[in-house]
Amino acid sequence: MGVAPEWRFDPLTGRRVLISPDRGDRPIHPTGDCPFCEGHEAETPPEVLAFRTPGSIPNGPGWRVRVVPNRYAAVRLDVVGTDLWSVLPPHRPEVRPHGRSPGVGVAEVFLECPHHETAFRNLSQTHAADVIRSWRDRLRHWRDDGRLAFAQVFKNEGSAAGASVDHCHSQLIGLPFVPPAVADEVQAAGPGCVFCGWIAAELGGPLHVAESDAFAVLCPPAPRFPGETWVLPKVHEAAFEALGDPEADELASVVQGLLARVHRAFDGPAFNLIIKSAPFRHAGPYHWRIEVLPRTTSTAGWEWGTGVLINTVFPEQASALLRAAG
Amino acid sequence: MGVAPEWRFDPLTGRRVLISPDRGDRPIHPTGDCPFCEGHEAETPPEVLAFRTPGSIPNGPGWRVRVVPNRYAAVRLDVVGTDLWSVLPPHRPEVRPHGRSPGVGVAEVFLECPHHETAFRNLSQTHAADVIRSWRDRLRHWRDDGRLAFAQVFKNEGSAAGASVDHCHSQLIGLPFVPPAVADEVQAAGPGCVFCGWIAAELGGPLHVAESDAFAVLCPPAPRFPGETWVLPKVHEAAFEALGDPEADELASVVQGLLARVHRAFDGPAFNLIIKSAPFRHAGPYHWRIEVLPRTTSTAGWEWGTGVLINTVFPEQASALLRAAG
Numbered sequence: 183m184g185v186a187p188e189w190r191f192d193p194l195t196g197r198r199v200l201i202s203p204d205r206g207d208r209p210i211h212p213t214g215d216c217p218f219c220e221g222h223e224a225e226t227p228p229e230v231l232a233f234r235t236p237g238s239i240p241n242g243p244g245w246r247v248r249v250v251p252n253r254y255a256a257v258r259l260d261v262v263g264t265d266l267w268s269v270l271p272p273h274r275p276e277v278r279p280h281g282r283s284p285g286v287g288v289a290e291v292f293l294e295c296p297h298h299e300t301a302f303r304n305l306s307q308t309h310a311a312d313v314i315r316s317w318r319d320r321l322r323h324w325r326d327d328g329r330l331a332f333a334q335v336f337k338n339e340g341s342a343a344g345a346s347v348d349h350c351h352s353q354l355i356g357l358p359f360v361p362p363a364v365a366d367e368v369q370a371a372g373p374g375c376v377f378c379g380w381i382a383a384e385l386g387g388p389l390h391v392a393e394s395d396a397f398a399v400l401c402p403p404a405p406r407f408p409g410e411t412w413v414l415p416k417v418h419e420a421a422f423e424a425l426g427d428p429e430a431d432e433l434a435s436v437v438q439g440l441l442a443r444v445h446r447a448f449d450g451p452a453f454n455l456i457i458k459s460a461p462f463r464h465a466g467p468y469h470w471r472i473e474v475l476p477r478t479t480s481t482a483g484w485e486w487g488t489g490v491l492i493n494t495v496f497p498e499q500a501s502a503l504l505r506a507a508g
Numbered sequence: 509m510g511v512a513p514e515w516r517f518d519p520l521t522g523r524r525v526l527i528s529p530d531r532g533d534r535p536i537h538p539t540g541d542c543p544f545c546e547g548h549e550a551e552t553p554p555e556v557l558a559f560r561t562p563g564s565i566p567n568g569p570g571w572r573v574r575v576v577p578n579r580y581a582a583v584r585l586d587v588v589g590t591d592l593w594s595v596l597p598p599h600r601p602e603v604r605p606h607g608r609s610p611g612v613g614v615a616e617v618f619l620e621c622p623h624h625e626t627a628f629r630n631l632s633q634t635h636a637a638d639v640i641r642s643w644r645d646r647l648r649h650w651r652d653d654g655r656l657a658f659a660q661v662f663k664n665e666g667s668a669a670g671a672s673v674d675h676c677h678s679q680l681i682g683l684p685f686v687p688p689a690v691a692d693e694v695q696a697a698g699p700g701c702v703f704c705g706w707i708a709a710e711l712g713g714p715l716h717v718a719e720s721d722a723f724a725v726l727c728p729p730a731p732r733f734p735g736e737t738w739v740l741p742k743v744h745e746a747a748f749e750a751l752g753d754p755e756a757d758e759l760a761s762v763v764q765g766l767l768a769r770v771h772r773a774f775d776g777p778a779f780n781l782i783i784k785s786a787p788f789r790h791a792g793p794y795h796w797r798i799e800v801l802p803r804t805t806s807t808a809g810w811e812w813g814t815g816v817l818i819n820t821v822f823p824e825q826a827s828a829l830l831r832a833a834g
Contacts, residue, residue: 190823192730194703196696199730199817206734206820256810256818281729336809344808355810363815370522377520403607404518404525406812408532454809475812482670483662483780484582484681486732486801489689491525492582494532497516 186261187285198362200285202256208346218349220296226250230290231319233312246309247316248293256355257287259329287357288324288333292316294350302339302350302455303441310434313352317457318430320354321423325462330356332364332461335422340452343477352455360461368460368468377469378418388498391443391505396429397436401497401504407479408495409448411440411504413472420468422459437472439508444476447500447507451476512587513611524688526611528582534672544675546622552576556616557645559638572635573642574619582681583613585655613683614650614659618642620676628665628676628781629767636760639678643783644756646680647749651788656682658690658787661748666778669803678781686787694786694794703795704744714824717769717831722755723762727823727830734821735774735802737766737830746794748785763798765834770802773826773833777802 187202217225223241231249238244261284294313295305302310317335324330333356338345345351360368371377381398384390391411392399398414405411413436415429425433437455444453454475460468485491513528543551549567557575564570587610620639621631628636643661650656659682664671671677686694697703707724710716717737718725724740739762741755751759763781770779780801786794811817 188822190730192728194697194706194729195693197730197732199732199819201731201819201822203820203822205818334810334813336813338808342806344806353810355814361814361816364813367521371520380520402518403520404516404523405527406523406525454812456809456813458813473813475809480668480670481807482664483782483801484660484679486780487660487662487690487782487784487799488681488687490687492531493525493527494529496514496527496529 189283205254208254216349218293247312252289252291255289257285290354292352299350300348303438307434311431314430318423318425324356332360335457337455342452343454371468375467389501391501394436401501405497406491407475409476409500411474420460422457422470443504443507447503448476451478515609531580534580542675544619573638578615578617581615583611616680618678625676626674629764633760637757640756644749644751650682658686661783663781668778669780697794701793715827717827720762727827731823732817733801735826737800739798746786748783748796769830769833773829774802777804
């Protein structure tokens with residue numbers, strides 16, 4: 183909790199960047215000294231959610247999944263006074279683009295298992311379902327809290343995907359406004375749901391990877407990375423946090439199955455897993471999905487200069503590799 | 509020259525991605541077997557430009573800077589028939605967003621020195637100025653050719669910045685349309701030139717790093733990376749390719765000086781260098797610049813999910829470090 187994070191706005195390019203010095207202090211932990219393992223609860227802030235053995239004591243051993251505030255938070259709620267929250271967007275001061283504004287928001291970490299496992303695909307299915315329910319429950323919490331407009335749940339597995347700790351974990355970052363790129367995509371999804379028609383048309387087609395009763399696993403039409411794959415509910419639903427307990431069990435099986443395919447088909451890549459869900463209180467026709475982005479290619483001057491991504495594998499090639507890796 | 513590259517458009521997100529299987533075939537060259545060194549001219553396609561010792565023979569030794577088509581080109585001119593070029597944008601078939609379209613364009617590599625040097629800052633100033641003139645000359649070539657709408661010149665130094673060969677080199681990729689992110693930024697620059705006023709206001713201020721007679725070196729208001737710095741001409745000019753020979757000499761000194769500062773202040777980082785210049789035949793108020801992006805932070809699930817970048821160093825801290833590293 184050193185220097186407060188700030189949004190900086192660039193009027194020359196229209197770009198807004200979050201500057202967060204505390205994140206630069208994140209240590210790289212050797213495996214033998216893992217702050218996310220059971221018994222090291224004192225090394226993280228107090229838990230905000232935990233799935234525990236009955237009778238176990240908060241912030242002690244006995245948990246299956248544990249959620250804590252991020253010690254190296256990119257955004258914080260305490261950088262503004264409580265009076266801010268009485269003003270609704272777009273009139274909240276941090277929402278308008280201008281030179282500087284406080285880095286308001288929340289950042290949480292999901293410790294996905296008490297033992298030192300580094301691959302989500304290796305967790306038991308029951309355990310993976312608990313992780314998925316913890317994502318859902320924290321999204322519900324912040325939706326109901328009312329102060330935030332949007333939260334991103336994401337998981338970085340492997341250092342090439344940006345992970346600084348190898349123990350299975352994921353993160354939530356919530357903001358009082360909707361990031362412009364997210365707002366643009368949500369806008370593009372309507373009117374009507376373009377996803378519903380697309381899923382029905384692609385199941386069994388060239389982009390098909392797998393399916394279950396409730397979920398479709400498809401490569402997207404314009405993948406950004408070799409092997410990029412999406413998991414989508416077959417029935418229309420804008421918000422991930424609407425997920426029921428039985429669907430969480432099924433989703434765990436589907437996601438772990440996909441990650442095992444990606445591991446085999448693309449030589450065990452680092453990857454990002456992203457929950458794309460509608461902003462809180464969104465009323466339009468969005469359709470949530472989970473994106474898996476294998477990080478086998480890098481971004482260079484071309485991508486940073488033009489915003490155009492270059493992939494090396496066609497989606498129908500990737501889906502064939504992933505089908506064969508089942 | 510295997511599978512032809514294609515643009516793929518995603519109607520679900522509005523995203524367009526270039527799929528180029530040939531780029532996936534790029535080998536990683538060990539230093540002792542460098543295809544960019546003098547004497548290895550047969551390992552690259554025939555040169556399209558070279559600054560040579562008088563009397564030396566094209567595609568043989570005797571060059572200072574040599575430009576060749578990229579053997580692992582992300583885009584190519586031969587993927588469409590010549591009749592395409594008789595149709596102007598936006599009616600050219602590859603310009604409209606739709607499912608698939610050919611990956612039309614050019615990709616060239618600048619071999620920046622005949623000897624095996626890996627750092628642009630270590631080239632002689634005369635040599636660096638030749639490199640800058642070669643960038644300018646190839647931009648002029650493609651501007652005058654008339655088939656392309658935009659070209660990006662960029663340099664990746666260090667593997668963390670995406671370089672697959674360590675010998676000093678840079679690249680040009682040109683397209684028959686302007687990438688959406690570039691079009692958006694060019695649009696944001698007008699009416700009037702926001703850059704001219706910004707440069708005048710910031711010189712000597714908190715974002716000031718250095719200056720010469722013709723150029724300002726400033727940290728941007730919302731840097732994406734720790735130590736991101738821009739070099740801008742003080743006199744208004746939209747197109748980099750308008751650069752004169754004396755200005756190229758001065759620019760070489762300014763850019764090499766900046767790269768030496770970045771190397772000292774940020775622990776010798778890999779970096780991308782990007783020429784931000786107006787699209788060809790652009791008539792509006794753009795102001796060219798060179799961006800230097802040190803790549804000490806990585807992109808992870810948060811950035812790919814939201815488009816929001818998190819930096820760990822405020823621009824006024826970065827500029828102070830860079831000033832002190834002079």
